[in-house]
Amino acid sequence: MPDTQEFRDEYARLSELTERGLAEVFPTTEGDPAARVIEAARYSLLAGGKRIRPVLALSVAQMLGCPLGEALPYACAVEMIHTYSLVHDDLPCMDDDDLRRGRPTCHRIYGEGMAVLAGDALLNLAFETLSAAALDTAKGTRSIPGGVEGALTAMKEIADAAGHRGMIGGQAMDIAGEGLGMTNERLVEMHRRKTGALLRAPALAAARLSGAAPGVLDAVDRFASALGLAFQIKDDILDVTAEAGNLGKTPGKDAEAGKTTFVTAHGLPAATEMLAEESRRAVGALEELDSLGYDVEFLKDLVRYQLERGR
């Protein structure tokens, strides 16, 4: 982590804002006969985690002048989508994982059927949240620089990033491609969809909410796309270098499953160099935004933080 106190404080502030937002999305379960699925969804959603996706959404919104409170529902929705994908990914019929964010996975506690439903509930809740926010904007009770078109464009781009063209498509490639070996082109495409799309979406969504001009949108897009790829390369590196206690999930699983990763495809030194290259690309896009007068310090630190993170 970049050792500036400002960065650490700001990251903490934005991730705590997210935690509070996420804690409020579920109603009280008292007397609700469907309480168990809500508990299962809440168990996974409030298990901590880095919250890098909502922090990205909030920090880009802040940079571009969209009030944080207005961007928060979008930030939370992306984190719900990310969490549902983990819950389903951990199922025995998928990656079959017992450990996630340092705790037993959802299905280990609540059973497989309930974990399927909890994941479904989180995905659905993301769109309940997005619809409610956009409706408030249409009614004028939630005011964002990008207006109702910005709100709906953000929602549509988040949906596209999460769907078969994005994350779900990447997961499908992952399942279909296990153990078969993959060309580098295919590997990059898989990760662009599986991980990259849902890291790019919160940054882009924040730009839409902010009513950003095309040139700004484009720079945010290049920044977030490079950061997303760097994030996945870093994950692949951590899968072979980190310890379980530190990682919060089972390390070495990808290698064991015979999956193609940036490390198995290129080796650790080349993967490390690719990570540095994508991080430089991300910083380059930020420098363009800097030259347009935006305050990019936190996002620059975020790139370095992700480059150096130990979990």
Add this chain to the structure above:
Amino acid sequence: MPDTQEFRDEYARLSELTERGLAEVFPTTEGDPAARVIEAARYSLLAGGKRIRPVLALSVAQMLGCPLGEALPYACAVEMIHTYSLVHDDLPCMDDDDLRRGRPTCHRIYGEGMAVLAGDALLNLAFETLSAAALDTAKGTRSIPGGVEGALTAMKEIADAAGHRGMIGGQAMDIAGEGLGMTNERLVEMHRRKTGALLRAPALAAARLSGAAPGVLDAVDRFASALGLAFQIKDDILDVTAEAGNLGKTPGKDAEAGKTTFVTAHGLPAATEMLAEESRRAVGALEELDSLGYDVEFLKDLVRYQLERGR
């Protein structure tokens, strides 16, 4: 089925409109490395079925003066949500069913992991479709009487109906309550959420798109809520009276699993009487709409069709 040729023709017209709409939602899979998840989703989505939810949306839209083409994305989205819930419900960790709509279930063909993802993709695609339609309305390229507020209210109500307060909550009650016996109150609540909510939502959504006045909305709500409960009671009756070849899914499963149904709770004669009562309630609400000058003939026939259906 009510034996008027008009009803049959109109049902066929609206369900064929839906089939064409659904067939167009997926892109060509040629060259897409994630083709298999799209094929799995398409396999389940285009397996036929009664399409009663989209037919409800389209016929209510027609009655209230919203162009069919404008209501179609909403009709299709609800059918995608319904289909995803079947794909996940059929999984071995849920109802463990081999047969659906007369064909092997999704996971029997594509494997469990891919079926989880195909369900996820369908739920996500529903919201991609809804977001795109609402964005078109905001941009003015899709014009509906209810405007962008109507579009977003429809989307939000569909999301609520599909989520933990609605369908997913009902499924969770179903899983948690298997074999335990249920009070009638609890049983009605489970079915209101599990089946009723997603039959009510397309009718209400159509009313929102049409910019319906509160009195009209309320009558549509009571009509669709009663029809939804009648639909579930009919399903419970068919589970014990129909044959597999006719039903298109495995009959007798609920009784075997020790699930509480309207038939196990009340017996066949009382369940049949409840079905008739809910159908009368639905027709009563339609007669109010009739007195306001709306053409309710098709919807009246629809209530009778659902009362008498053999699958």
